[in-house]
Amino acid sequence: MALIPTAEAQARMFALKEALPVETVPLLDARGRYAAGDILSKRTQPALDLSAMDGYAIRFAERPGPWTVAGESAAGGGLGRALAPGEAARIFTGAPVPEGADSILIQEEAGRDGDSLTMTGEGPPRIGAHIRRKGSDFAEGDILIPAGAPIGAAAIALAASGGHGALPVRRRPRVAILSTGNELVPAGEPTTGALLPASNGPMLAALLAGTPAQVTDHGIIRDDLGLISAAFADLAGGADIIVTTGGASVGDHDLVLPALEQAGATIDFWKVRMKPGKPVMIGTLGGAIVLGLPGNPVSAFVTATLFLKPLIAHLLGSARPVPPPAAARLGEALPATGGRAEYLRGKWSRGLAVPTASQDSAGLAALVEAELLIVRESDSPALEAGADVEIIPLA
Numbered sequence: 001m002a003l004i005p006t007a008e009a010q011a012r013m014f015a016l017k018e019a020l021p022v023e024t025v026p027l028l029d030a031r032g033r034y035a036a037g038d039i040l041s042k043r044t045q046p047a048l049d050l051s052a053m054d055g056y057a058i059r060f061a062e063r064p065g066p067w068t069v070a071g072e073s074a075a076g077g078g079l080g081r082a083l084a085p086g087e088a089a090r091i092f093t094g095a096p097v098p099e100g101a102d103s104i105l106i107q108e109e110a111g112r113d114g115d116s117l118t119m120t121g122e123g124p125p126r127i128g129a130h131i132r133r134k135g136s137d138f139a140e141g142d143i144l145i146p147a148g149a150p151i152g153a154a155a156i157a158l159a160a161s162g163g164h165g166a167l168p169v170r171r172r173p174r175v176a177i178l179s180t181g182n183e184l185v186p187a188g189e190p191t192t193g194a195l196l197p198a199s200n201g202p203m204l205a206a207l208l209a210g211t212p213a214q215v216t217d218h219g220i221i222r223d224d225l226g227l228i229s230a231a232f233a234d235l236a237g238g239a240d241i242i243v244t245t246g247g248a249s250v251g252d253h254d255l256v257l258p259a260l261e262q263a264g265a266t267i268d269f270w271k272v273r274m275k276p277g278k279p280v281m282i283g284t285l286g287g288a289i290v291l292g293l294p295g296n297p298v299s300a301f302v303t304a305t306l307f308l309k310p311l312i313a314h315l316l317g318s319a320r321p322v323p324p325p326a327a328a329r330l331g332e333a334l335p336a337t338g339g340r341a342e343y344l345r346g347k348w349s350r351g352l353a354v355p356t357a358s359q360d361s362a363g364l365a366a367l368v369e370a371e372l373l374i375v376r377e378s379d380s381p382a383l384e385a386g387a388d389v390e391i392i393p394l395a
Contacts, residue, residue, distance in 0.1 A: 002271075003271045003272060003273040003278065003340070004269055004271075004272060004273060005272070005273050005341070005378075006272055006273070006274050006306060006341055007322075009269060009272045009280065009282065009307070010306070010307065010310060010321075010322055012268055012269060012282065013268070013282050013289070013291075013307060013310075013311055013314075014310075014311070014314045014321065016268060016282070016284050016289050017240070017284070017287075017289050017314075017315065019036075019170050019314065019315055019316065019317040020170040020171040020172075020173060020240065020315050020316070020317075021170065021171050022036040022037075022168050022169070022170060022171075023168070023169065023170070023171050024166050024167065024168050024169075025166060025167065025169055026165065026166050027156050027159060027160060027164065027165060027166065027167060028156070030151045030156065030159075030166075030167040030169050031151060031152065031153070031156060031212075032150075032151070032152075032210070032211060032212045033150075033151050033169040033170065033172075033212050033316050033317075034148055034149060034150055034151060034169065034170065034313070034316050034317045034318045034319070035145045035146065035147050035148060035149050035151060035155075035167065035168070035169065035317075036147065036168040036169050036170055036317055037147045037168055038143045038145070038146055038147050039143070039144045039145040039146075039159055039162070039164065039167060039168075040141055040142065040143060040144065040162075041138050041139065041140055041141060041142045041143075041144050041162035041163065042140065042162055042163030042164065043140055043162060043163045044134065044135045044138070044139045044140045045135070045137040045138050045139075045161055045162070046132050046133070046134055046135070046136065046137065047134065048096045048097070048134055049096065049097040049131055049132070049133055049134050050094055050095065050096060050097065050131070050132045051073070051091045051092065051093055051094065051095050051096075051097055051104050051130060051131060051132070052093065052104070052130045052131060052132050053093055053104050053106045053107075053130040054091070054092050054093055054106070054107050055091060055104045055105050055106040055107045055108075055109075055110060055130070056069070056088045056089065056090060056091060056104065056105045056107070056110055056117055057073065057079075057083065057088060057089040057091045057097050057098050057101035057103075057104060057105075058088045058101055058102075058103055058104070058105050058117075058124075059083070059085070059100065059101060059102055059103070060102050060103040060124060060126075060127040060128075060129075062085070062086065063105075063119055063123050063124075064118060064119035064123065065088075065117055065118040065119050066116050066117060066118045067086060067087060067088035067116075067117040067118075068086060068087050068088070068115055068116065068117070069087075069088050069089065069090055069112065069115045069116070069117050070083060070084070070087040070088065070089055071089055071090070072089060072090035072091065072092075073089050073090070073091045073092070073095040073096055073097070073098055074091075074092050074095050075092060075093070075094035075095045076094075076095075077095070077096075078095065078096040078098065079096075079098040081098070081099075082098060082099035082100040083098050083099070083100035083101050084100070087100075088101075088105070088117050089101065091104060097131055102127050102128060102131075103124040103126075103127055103128060103129045103130070103131065104124060104129060104130035104131060105117075105119055105123055105124060106121075106130060108121065109121025109122065109123055137161075138162065144158050144159060144162045145158065145159060145167075146319075147317075147319065148317055148318055148319025148320070149319060150318065151167065151169070169316070169317070170315065170316045170317040172212045172213060172214050172316075173212075173213045173214070173240040173241060173312050173315045173316065174213075174214045174216075174238060174239050174240045174241070175208060175213045175214065175215045175216070175239065175240065175241045175243060175308075175312070176216050176218055176235045176238070176239040176241070176242050176243065176288075177201050177204050177205060177215065177216065177217045177218060177243045177244075177245075178218045178219075178221060178231060178232075178235065178242065178243065178244045178245075179198050179200055179201045179219065179220045179221070179244070179245050179246060180220070180221050180222075180223060180228060180244060180245070180246045180255070180256060180295075181196075181198075181220065181222075181223060181246045181295060182222050182223045183195055183196050184196055184197075184198040184220045184246075185197060185198065185220075186198055186219065186220065187199065187201075187202055198219075198220055199297050199364065200245040200246070200293075200295070200297055200300045201217045201219065201220075201245070202217070203297065203300065203301060204217075204243060204245070204293075204300065204304055204308070205217050207301070207304055207305075207308075207309070208308070208309070208312070210395065211309065211312050211313075212312075212316065213241075213312050218231070218235065223255055224255075225255050225258060225259055225262065228255050228256065228259035229259040229260075229262040229263045230263075232259060232260060232263040232265065232285055232290070233263045233264075233285075235288070236263070236285045236286035236287070236288050237286060237287075239288045240287070240288055240289070240315060241288060241289050241290075241291060241308070241311060241312070241315075242285065242288050242289070242290045242291070243291050243293060243304075243308060244256050244290070244291070244292045244293065245293045245294070245295050245300045246294070246295030256281065256292050257270065257281065257292075260281075260283060260285065260290060260292075263285060264285065264286075265283045265284060265285035265290055266283050266284050266285075267281065267282075267283040268282050268283050268284070269281070269282055270282075270292075272303075273339065273340045273341060273378060274303075274306075274340055274341045274342075274343065275340040275341070275342045275343070276294070276296065276298055276299040276302055276303075276343070276361040277293075277294055277299045277302050277303040277306070277343075277361075278294075278340065279292075279294050280292065280293060280294070280303050280307060282307075289311065291307060291308055291311065293307075293308070294361070296361040296362045297361075297362060297364050297367070298345070298360070298361045298362060298363060298364065298366075298367050299361045301367060302343050302345075302373065305373070305392065305394070306343070306392075310322045310323075323392075325375055325390035325391060325392055326390070326391050326392070326393060327388060327389075327390065327391070328352070328353040328372070328374075328388075328389055328390075328391045329351075329352050329353065329386055329387065329388060329389070330352060330353055330354070330374075330383055330384075330385055330386060330387050330388075330389050331349045331350070331352030331353060331354035331385060332354050332355070332385050333382065333383060333384050333385050334355070334374075334376065334382065334383045335382050336379075336380060336381050336382045337376045337377070337378055337379060337380045338378065338379070339378050339379065340378050341375070341376060341377050341378045342374075342375075342376040343373045343374070343375060343376075343392070344356075344359060344373065344374040344376065345359060345366060345367060345369075345370035345372075345373060345374075346370060346371065346372045346373065346374040346391065347369055347370060347371045347372065348371055348372070352385075353372060353374055353389060353391055355374060356369050356370055370394055371393070371394055372391045372392060372393050372394055373391060373392040373394065374389055374390075374391055375389065375390040375391065375392060376389070
């Protein structure tokens with residue numbers, strides 16, 4: 001298969017599976033997911049004209065007073081009647097503005113002697129000063145959260161204020177992680193000779209810990225065609241995404257592709273025009289999308305950032321599963337690129353993006369330093385320090 005650009009690979013991956021079914025969950029359980037439809041307000045906010053300050057409700061035309069203080073209006077209550085000419089009401093932040101009042105005289109500019117009130121400062125600058133008008137935030141029937149928008153803490157507050165105690169979202173994706181390789185041993189166990197601790201499984205599980213995905217690490221499978229094929233078949237029934245690391249290249253021990261084919265998978269594409277991470281493989285097996293990532297830890301991290309996390313967002317119904325890149329300026333010169341797009345691990349230095357010293361696809365120590373990926377399209381010219389570049393922030 002020919003190498004394809006990253007954006008095309010992402011689009012083809014999304015086309016393999018629609019967003020997951022809708023469920024309605026309590027507000028807190030919706031955090032980190034996306035609205036499965038337009039979330040409409042069930043009420044108007046504010047429901048009444050409310051005071052934005054502590055002070056006195058007055059008629060603007062009656063400045064500078066005096067007024068007779070006729071009572072008070074507190075949050076959750078009210079004066080209970082309209083103000084007559086020459087009257088004012090003590091009022092507190094969030095309290096209903098009495099009928100007949102059109103401005104708030106803040107308490108710092110008010111003088112009171114018993115029930116007699118006068119204005120001692122400059123007073124309200126205009127009619128309606130310090131009043132939050134009915135419906136100024138939103139009205140009943142307004143779209144609070146559009147379909148496909150992320151639901152974070154602010155959106156949850158907005159939905160609650162709009163009268164919602166639960167929200168429609170997509171079911172959490174089930175992600176199964178599988179590592180392959182005779183050289184791997186579980187993290188924490190002793191290694192000898194050419195054996196290596198398996199770091200990709202824990203890394204990917206940690207990378208997804210901030211998402212709503214339900215992640216299961218199924219450990220290590222040895223380089224055996226039958227074992228790998230059987231593992232794929234077992235996982236296909238219960239997973240929405242099967243993620244493998246290693247074995248996706250072209251060596252004699254790279255068995256992921258033939259194992260997938262033996263298990264009945266359909267491969268959509270294999271190899272992406274990117275560096276690191278060229279041997280990315282995408283296909284379907286049963287109801288699951290299979291995402292084959294490279295075995296080198298940095299390559300696995302970069303490709304998971306560009307494919308796995310966006311795929312989860314897509315299945316959750318995100319309107320923008322691939323976040324737009326941010327803009328930055330380079331802190332040092334970069335050479336021209338070749339025939340593959342490059343995703344350089346970088347960090348911030350005095351507000352400028354600079355690549356880490358090592359770009360080795362197996363170099364985890366340098367990856368820990370990385371705060372961002374510097375995006376260089378294929379066949380791009382050399383850049384001088386100070387040039388504008390696109391970056392992908394790393395959480």
